[in-house]
Amino acid sequence: MATPTPTIDRARSAERIERDIETLAGPEYTRSDEAIRRYAYTPEYRATLDYFVRELEAIGFEVSYDPVGTLVARNRPPGEQVFGVGSHCDSNRNGGKYDGTMGVVTALEVCRLNAELGLDLPLQIISFLEEEGSGFGQMLLGSRIVARRVTEEELREEFRAIDDGRSFWEHAEEAGYQPARWREAVHILDDLTGWIELHIEQARVLQDTGNRLGVVTAIAGYIHADVFLEGRADHAGATPMDFRLDVAPAAARVVLEVERLAREAGDGTVGTVGEIELRPGIINVVPGRARLSLDTRGVVEDGFHAVARGIESFVQEAAGERGLTASYQQRQTLPVTHMDERLVAALEEAAAATGEPFMLMPSGAAHDTMSVAQHVPTAMVFVPCRDGISHAPDEEADPADAALGAEVILAAIASLREG
Numbered sequence: 001m002a003t004p005t006p007t008i009d010r011a012r013s014a015e016r017i018e019r020d021i022e023t024l025a026g027p028e029y030t031r032s033d034e035a036i037r038r039y040a041y042t043p044e045y046r047a048t049l050d051y052f053v054r055e056l057e058a059i060g061f062e063v064s065y066d067p068v069g070t071l072v073a074r075n076r077p078p079g080e081q082v083f084g085v086g087s088h089c090d091s092n093r094n095g096g097k098y099d100g101t102m103g104v105v106t107a108l109e110v111c112r113l114n115a116e117l118g119l120d121l122p123l124q125i126i127s128f129l130e131e132e133g134s135g136f137g138q139m140l141l142g143s144r145i146v147a148r149r150v151t152e153e154e155l156r157e158e159f160r161a162i163d164d165g166r167s168f169w170e171h172a173e174e175a176g177y178q179p180a181r182w183r184e185a186v187h188i189l190d191d192l193t194g195w196i197e198l199h200i201e202q203a204r205v206l207q208d209t210g211n212r213l214g215v216v217t218a219i220a221g222y223i224h225a226d227v228f229l230e231g232r233a234d235h236a237g238a239t240p241m242d243f244r245l246d247v248a249p250a251a252a253r254v255v256l257e258v259e260r261l262a263r264e265a266g267d268g269t270v271g272t273v274g275e276i277e278l279r280p281g282i283i284n285v286v287p288g289r290a291r292l293s294l295d296t297r298g299v300v301e302d303g304f305h306a307v308a309r310g311i312e313s314f315v316q317e318a319a320g321e322r323g324l325t326a327s328y329q330q331r332q333t334l335p336v337t338h339m340d341e342r343l344v345a346a347l348e349e350a351a352a353a354t355g356e357p358f359m360l361m362p363s364g365a366a367h368d369t370m371s372v373a374q375h376v377p378t379a380m381v382f383v384p385c386r387d388g389i390s391h392a393p394d395e396e397a398d399p400a401d402a403a404l405g406a407e408v409i410l411a412a413i414a415s416l417r418e419g
């Protein structure tokens with residue numbers, strides 16, 4: 001049986017969400033005048049956490065941090081089961097007001113409604129550190145630390161601040177945390193019976209289909225890799241066509257092959273060459289070296305793995321035909337994350353009860369929820385963002401949709417508790 005959705009004043013929720021988001025877009029909370037720019041261990045990030053601490057303490061939540069600074073707050077003592085909600089509140093370096101932050105703000109609204117309506121559901125909010133990688137160039141860093149998807153060597157040495165080149169370890173210690181205890185971070189998930197993250201969609205599907213919410217069924221896995229081509233740099237005027245070891249035409253073939261393989265794989269598999277570097281990169285020199293990035297994703301493992309394997313062999317062929325050499329190096333890979341069926345069903349039912357348009361959909365973008373899902377049944381809710389724009393100052397989303405999301409998440413958690 002569906003739990004009746006508690007009567008919620010949506011307009012008031014939307015107002016509070018808007019107030020939180022607009023406040024956190026103020027000068028105290030961003031390092032840039034033109035965009036939202038905040039990342040771990042900066043005063044602006046600290047101020048953002050402090051804002052959430054104040055708001056959460058005001059509704060009786062106890063706030064703590066994991067050993068590197070992921071914020072955790074709960075309305076039950078440690079050891080008691082709680083349901084998790086949250087996202088991240090850092091931004092990319094040229095970001096907008098909504099990516100991540102709207103998820104934490106909506107989670108806060110879930111906690112507020114829970115208190116106001118007297119539901120008293122056991123809740124825990126998490127704001128993960130460094131989702132966007134703006135501080136140390138590592139995406140999902142805070143949640144990967146929680147999931148132990150990093151090594152101590154990486155934290156001590158390899159992960160370095162973009163701003164000053166010092167290690168993650170050193171920065172974490174300086175900010176008052178205890179990176180030496182990073183393996184204990186996983187314990188912030190110990191008491192969770194489930195986890196739901198709300199996020200802007202970062203694509204235009206919800207907008208273009210007229211849906212106000214998306215209930216995520218799976219988060220795409222991905223492979224990130226680099227392709228290197230090596231030829232010879234020569235004078236662009238003096239070197240006849242038959243005397244060249246030009247990497248650019250081979251690079252062009254690789255780009256087209258990525259597109260072809262992704263289409264061939266189907267099932268929504270995507271493939272992108274987002275970075276192309278030609279060296280020396282001068283108009284009158286035949287390029288002797290090239291690097292191309294590969295980003296391939298999908299919710300079907302075989303699909304994106306086929307693209308990566310296909311490119312790995314294709315580059316040898318494309319290089320060989322022209323007397324070039326090639327190599328393929330994988331940077332990072334993550335498997336597909338399937339959302340928990342019971343949680344998805346609870347969200348679907350709660351969304352249907354609102355009478356507002358919603359849809360089931362996959363997530364193409366990576367989220368902290370991927371790390372949580374290893375340990376806890378998880379789900380995600382998407383809200384539309386204007387024209388699919390994200391990671392940019394003109395990112396825009398409607399607080400009224402987030403308010404609807406808060407209502408649906410709260411109702412789903414309530415029904416799961418009873419079921």
Ligand SMILES: [Zn+2]
Nearest residue numbers: 099100131199
């Ligand atoms: Zn995000």
